[in-house]
Amino acid sequence: MKNIADHQTQIDQFRVETDFDLVAIALIEPAENQYVLKWKYASGNISTRIKKILLQSGKGIAGMVFKTGKPLIVKDRGDFAQNDDLFNFPILVFENLRSFGAVPLWHNGRVAGVLLGGYREEGLMTEEKxxxxxxxxxxxxxxLDGKDLILH
Amino acid sequence: MPPNTDFQSELMMKMYANSSEAIFFFDRDGKTLSLNPAAANIMENDVLEQLIAGADSAICEACRGFTSESENQTCKNCFFESVEPANFTSFQIHLKTKGKGVVPYTATFHTIDSERGIRVFMLRDLTTQFETQKKLHQNTMMRHVIEAQENERKRISRELHDSVAQELLSAVVELRALKYMTGDQKVLDKAEDTKATLTRLLDDIRNLSLELRPASLDDFGLEAAFRSHFKRIEESYGISIELVSSINKKRFDSEIETVFYRICQEAVLNSIKYAFVEEIKVHLYEEDSHLHLITVDEGLGFKEGQSPKGTGLGLFGMRERAELVNGKVEISSELGKGTTVHLSVPL
Structure with a gap:
């Protein structure tokens, strides 16, 4: 098992390799914190505000990907959320993201977190990314083992 | 008083000429004998010409039906041809008028000279009265709708909180007992995952219940409800809200507390949605037997009268809610400076 502190190094490195403006990981908090979902690690972030937010299941970007287990790609923020709806996606506001992708992080056949890569410019998010x-x-x-299916 | 026919007919003529009521005289066959200036004023020109020319049933050109027990506008059993004119001493009629479209009038239609069959038809404009009535009706309805909505929210919120959430909590506790029953690590890991899912579900349900109507508003009052609401906003939107309150846990009429809670909720949500701020200030205090709430943000602001970014119903709704408890909402905003919402309600 890899070290947990590894997360930050891994996403820092991943951001350099892939050229994203921001890479972030949302994870489930342990039992003593009621298993809430939070953006735990971020690389390239403007502020630490997003790390303070409790993400609700099914709401926001992490919540949507976490609940559905499906990836989400947004090439232009304007197509995704209008100005008056933007407050529902604080990470887009705080980090001023204009295009992004988010995928579920699997562990043991369950969604355990969300990986997000984003740009502060429209149209930079592509299928290749x-x-x-x-x-x-x-x-x-x-x-996290990244396995969405456990074969016994 | 001695009968003075000259004086009486002078009065009658003056009334006929200057009354704001429209007066028509018709003969037995429905031909117009005479109409006063007020009547001429409301008729469209072509109808007026026909009336003056004494054409048959010229009034029907302007008439859009009267109100009967079964219909709002009907020609069935028309007053003009009715055999029982006694029924038409006071009724409502719709007329197409010059420049104002179809307007409701209260009308009387009765025979004043049975020998010659002369009948008089008098009209009084009901528009203003109707608007007053409509407004009154709207306000009563609004009050009932809001009350029904709040009651229903309270019911569902309690149900979720007291029944659904409790059962779910029992399930979580029962899952915990599993570790005393088996040493199988796989089973225990799975149970732990399930517990996490259930715990989050429990949280979702509590949030739902809170969003519908916080139990703390009914149980502990405004300050407690505001505090927990603002804490949740800070947690979910990362925006901090500073509450300054000097009411010292005082309780008010439940209707007033609801109005304050909902208006504050709306004002704060507006700031979050449109002002793009990191901080909002909320001030709650009692002064001159009025309860006041002021929310201040230093965000983008807006210009009054500019087309709203949202539905525009939010501000309207705030005013409506305030009016229900005789309160008023003042909203001042300046581009680039921010927005202030001031609610005051007499106690």
């Missing part, structure tokens, strides 16, 4: 995110997620980050 999405593939990089998916590959990264399935290769396992930190102590």
């Amino acid at each position: 999405m593939v990089l995110l998916t590959q990264k997620a399935s290769s396992g980050i930190g102590n």
Whole structure:
């Protein structure tokens, strides 16, 4: 099992390799914190504000990907959320993201977190970049095995 | 008083000429005998010409039906041809008028000279009265709708909190007992995952219940409800809200507390949605037997009268809610400076 502190190094490195403006990982907090979902690690972030937010299941980008287990790609923020709806996606506001992709992080056949890669400019998010995110997620980050199916 | 026919007919003529009521005289066959200036004023020109020319049933050109027990506008059993004119001493009629479209009038139609069959038809404009009535009706309806909505929210919120969430909590506790029953690590890991899912579900349900109507508003009052609401906003949107309150846990009429809670909720949400701020200030205090709430943000602001970014119903709704408890909402905003919402309600 890889070290948990590994997360930050891994996404810092991943961001350099892939050229994303921001890479972030949302993870489930341990039992003593009621298993809430939070953006735990970020690389290239403007502020630490996003790390303070409690993400609700099914709401926001992490919540949507976490609940559905499906990847999400947004090439232009304007198509995704209008100005008056933007407050529902604080990470887009705080980090001023204009295009991004988010994929589920699997562990033991369950969604355990969300990996997000984003740009502060429209149109920079592409299918190829999405593939990089998916590959990264399935290769396992930190102590997550990246497996969406357990074969016994 | 001695009968003075000259004086009486002078009065009658003056009334006929200067009354704001439209007066028509018709003969037995429905031909117009005479109409006063007020009547001429409301008729469209072509109808007026026909009326003056004494054409048959010329009034029907302007008439859009009267209100009967079964219909709002009907020609069935028309007053003009009715055999029982007694029924038409006071009724409502719709007329197409010059420049104002179809307008409701209260009308009387009765025979004043049975020998010659002369009948008089008098009209009084009901528009203003109708608007007053409509407004009154709207306000009553609004009050009932809001009350029904709040009650229903309270019911569902309690149900979720007291029944659904409790059962779920029991399930979580029961899962915990599993570790005393088996040493199988795989089973225990799976149970731990399930516990995590259930715990989050429990949290979702509590949030839902809170969003519908916080129990703390009914149980502990405004300050407690505001505090927990603002804490949740800070957690989910990363925006900090500073609450300054000097009401010292005082309780008010439940209707007033609801109005304050909902208006504050709306004002704060507006700031979050449109002002793009990191901080909002909320001030709650009692002064001159009025309860006041002021929310201040230093965000983008807006110009009054500019087309709203949202539905525009939010501000309207705030005013409506305030009016229900005789309160008023003042909203001042300046581009680039921010927005202030001031709610005051007499106690």
